Amino acid sequence: AQSVSQHNHHVILSEAASLELGCNYSYGGTVNLFWYVQYPGQHLQLLLKYFSGDPLVKGIKGFEAEFIKSKFSFNLRKPSVQWSDTAEYFCAVNWDTDKLIFGTGTRLQVFP
Amino acid sequence: DVKVTQSSRYLVKRTGEKVFLECVQDMDHENMFWYRQDPGLGLRLIYFSYDVKMKEKGDIPEGYSVSREKKERFSLILESASTNQTSMYLCASRPLTGGGQPQHFGDGTRLSIL
Numbered sequence: 001a002q003s004v005s006q007h008n009h010h011v012i013l014s015e016a017a018s019l020e021l022g023c024n025y026s027y028g029g030t031v032n033l034f035w036y037v038q039y040p041g042q043h044l045q046l047l048l049k050y051f052s053g054d055p056l057v058k059g060i061k062g063f064e065a066e067f068i069k070s071k072f073s074f075n076l077r078k079p080s081v082q083w084s085d086t087a088e089y090f091c092a093v094n095w096d097t098d099k100l101i102f103g104t105g106t107r108l109q110v111f112p
Numbered sequence: 113d114v115k116v117t118q119s120s121r122y123l124v125k126r127t128g129e130k131v132f133l134e135c136v137q138d139m140d141h142e143n144m145f146w147y148r149q150d151p152g153l154g155l156r157l158i159y160f161s162y163d164v165k166m167k168e169k170g171d172i173p174e175g176y177s178v179s180r181e182k183k184e185r186f187s188l189i190l191e192s193a194s195t196n197q198t199s200m201y202l203c204a205s206r207p208l209t210g211g212g213q214p215q216h217f218g219d220g221t222r223l224s225i226l
Contacts (some may be wrong), residue, residue: 032212044217053211098143098162104154
């Protein structure tokens, strides 16, 4: 069955630390990959997406993600986090259908 | 900017009631989706619709139904609410033009069933 795994459920960092959140999906084929962010009390917003081309994708607010097809992974990175990055982060995958499969989310807390 | 509007941010209902959650989008999107979001479980798809009067079951459709009479509106119906349906409900929309298009989400409805 199609599934998406986010291995880090809760991450705590200090400001200026580097961030990497893992995302793996169950099997290959044509995939479209997304990272969404949900700030406290707000709706889910798109951070970045990949559907073809350069596997290193840059998104908003200094985030980037790298698609590694051989590892079925799409990890999210940011070199230096800020307190305002405190949020929940969701990886989602679409296998060229109308349905998005979401991971269980990673809660990031950044302390000043 | 795409606007997806859910009718209520917070809703409290009683067990056994019929509950309607409404969602409206303003971008003429063909696809609309209903999810529930629970801690530790992420977002799970309840139902989706790719056109007026068309619907498809998602991963957890039991206890729910949907209605799409107009393109801009997608309603989620809890036929007989139960306490295990207490959750955050999210609506999303997306154009039909391929899987690479992102979904746009509403603010969510936090539903409590007493």
